[in-house]
Amino acid sequence: MSADTPRENATTSTAADGRELIRFDKVTKRFGDHVVLDQLEFSVSAGKHVTLIGPSGSGKTTILRLLMTLLRPDEGVITVDGDHLTHEEKGGRLVPAGEKHTREVRKKIGMVFQQFNLFPNMKVLRNITEAPVHVLGMGKDEAEQQARELLEKVGLTEHIDKYPSQLSGGQQQRVAIARALAMSPKVLLLDEVTSALDPELVAGVLDVLRDIAHTTDITMLVVTHEMNFARDISDDVLMFNEGKVIESGPPEKIFNDPDHERTREFLGAIL
Amino acid sequence: MNWNWDVVDDFMPRFWDGVLVTLQALVLGSLLAFTLGLVWAIAQRSSKAWVRMPVTAVTEFIRNTPLLVQLFFLFYVVPEWGPAMSPLMTGVIGLGLHYSTYTAEVYRAGIDGVPKGQWEAATALSLPPVRTWTAVILPQAIRRVVPALGNYVIAMLKDSPLIAIIGAFEMLGEARAYGSETFRFLEPITVVGIAFIVIAYPASLLIRALERRLVR
Numbered sequence: 001m002s003a004d005t006p007r008e009n010a011t012t013s014t015a016a017d018g019r020e021l022i023r024f025d026k027v028t029k030r031f032g033d034h035v036v037l038d039q040l041e042f043s044v045s046a047g048k049h050v051t052l053i054g055p056s057g058s059g060k061t062t063i064l065r066l067l068m069t070l071l072r073p074d075e076g077v078i079t080v081d082g083d084h085l086t087h088e089e090k091g092g093r094l095v096p097a098g099e100k101h102t103r104e105v106r107k108k109i110g111m112v113f114q115q116f117n118l119f120p121n122m123k124v125l126r127n128i129t130e131a132p133v134h135v136l137g138m139g140k141d142e143a144e145q146q147a148r149e150l151l152e153k154v155g156l157t158e159h160i161d162k163y164p165s166q167l168s169g170g171q172q173q174r175v176a177i178a179r180a181l182a183m184s185p186k187v188l189l190l191d192e193v194t195s196a197l198d199p200e201l202v203a204g205v206l207d208v209l210r211d212i213a214h215t216t217d218i219t220m221l222v223v224t225h226e227m228n229f230a231r232d233i234s235d236d237v238l239m240f241n242e243g244k245v246i247e248s249g250p251p252e253k254i255f256n257d258p259d260h261e262r263t264r265e266f267l268g269a270i271l
Numbered sequence: 272m273n274w275n276w277d278v279v280d281d282f283m284p285r286f287w288d289g290v291l292v293t294l295q296a297l298v299l300g301s302l303l304a305f306t307l308g309l310v311w312a313i314a315q316r317s318s319k320a321w322v323r324m325p326v327t328a329v330t331e332f333i334r335n336t337p338l339l340v341q342l343f344f345l346f347y348v349v350p351e352w353g354p355a356m357s358p359l360m361t362g363v364i365g366l367g368l369h370y371s372t373y374t375a376e377v378y379r380a381g382i383d384g385v386p387k388g389q390w391e392a393a394t395a396l397s398l399p400p401v402r403t404w405t406a407v408i409l410p411q412a413i414r415r416v417v418p419a420l421g422n423y424v425i426a427m428l429k430d431s432p433l434i435a436i437i438g439a440f441e442m443l444g445e446a447r448a449y450g451s452e453t454f455r456f457l458e459p460i461t462v463v464g465i466a467f468i469v470i471a472y473p474a475s476l477l478i479r480a481l482e483r484r485l486v487r
Contacts, residue, residue: 131396
């Protein structure tokens with residue numbers, strides 16, 4: 001996974017698993033003097049579910065936000081499905097990407113946020129159909145049909161005509177998952193999607209995500225503190241510390257027998 | 272000086288003419304202020320400095336100079352280069368332009384009040400900028416600021432007599448003209464004063480009701 005680790009062969013970066021879908025190439029991100037990501041290298045193959053773990057401030061969420069183009073890297077190149085996300089080729093040279101190029105590449109990526117971020121001025125149905133209709137050019141009937149199917153999948157069919165404020169946090173988050181899936185992304189980014197929920201609502205959301213992980217071939221990048229969930233759905237787990245991947249491997253290995261002392265400490269503290 | 276109802280009767284036809292001018296100035300001026308203010312507010316959030324900076328300069332200038340000076344400028348100076356406009360049209364533009372610099376601030380506060388997560392969700396769904404503004408940001412921003420916009424309509428109502436000075440005889444202008452012709456000021460000015468309350472007070476009640484409904 002990371003070129004810096006000796007575990008490369010045990011991870012998703014090997015071509016044998018399938019096409020490389022996401023690649024970070026020497027990506028650095030700073031906030032002021034603080035270096036959040038330091039020459040980060042890693043890649044994810046199509047269809048894999050990768051969980052990012054590590055102490056807060058270690059750069060996990062920054063990775064998702066860079067992929068969603070909510071942040072721009074200070075150095076390095078991010079590639080998604082063969083296209084540069086933050087750069088485009090002009091006259092054989094890589095230049096910072098224009099808004100149009102970025103938007104095209106970004107369509108392949110969907111994100112579910114910690115705070116749901118549903119549009120409060122739209123009913124559940126329109127939250128889900130808005131982007132397919134106005135970004136993908138899908139017909140209204142088709143988009144509504146798709147929304148109904150997705151709502152059924154997340155178990156919220158009866159709430160289709162409600163406003164987000166009329167739903168519980170767990171229900172809102174399931175709508176947000178449906179909204180992201182409605183764009184048929186190749187990559188789904190899950191940013192601490194259960195952290196803002198009351199404990200009794202967490203299971204419902206995780207069940208929906210497990211179902212998606214097991215029944216679709218969508219690639220997932222997950223930042224979570226729910227280690228059992230990570231163990232269930234992950235093909236690979238990346239342990240971050242101070243802007244670098246210090247260890248990566250299948251969940252059984254990372255959770256049961258990590259090589260790195262820092263990983264042991266971290267897991268000991270949260271499990 | 273004694274109150275004379277006959278004077279009131281005599282003044283009434285001109286009073287209604289004045290009411291018509293006041294309401295036209297208020298409605299058209301408000302529409303202009305609401306529209307232009309939104310344009311200023313969005314322009315000031317532009318990532319392009321050549322859009323942002325002139326708009327900031329012009330709105331600051333207008334906000335910090337007296338409305339009366341602006342009305343004189345529009346009425347006496349602008350026609351030297353451009354087409355002359357009727358006093359009422361000049362008044363509408365003056366009021367609308369002046370108040371647009373205040374409504375711009377109101378919109379700006381409303382737009383700033385929309386959580387950052389809404390912009391991020393719009394980006395995550397690749398919504399184009401126009402759609403992000405019209406479907407996501409503005410519906411949430413404007414809902415919050417309707418009461419504040421309403422307060423500026425009342426402020427504009429109270430500033431509307433200024434347009435009489437450039438010849439758009441609204442209520443007070445008619446009262447003053449009537450007074451200088453007949454030397455009776457008590458009745459016309461009193462009638463007009465009451466008329467301002469009759470328009471403004473229900474309007475402020477309406478705004479308060481809107482506030483209860485819209486701002487939660």
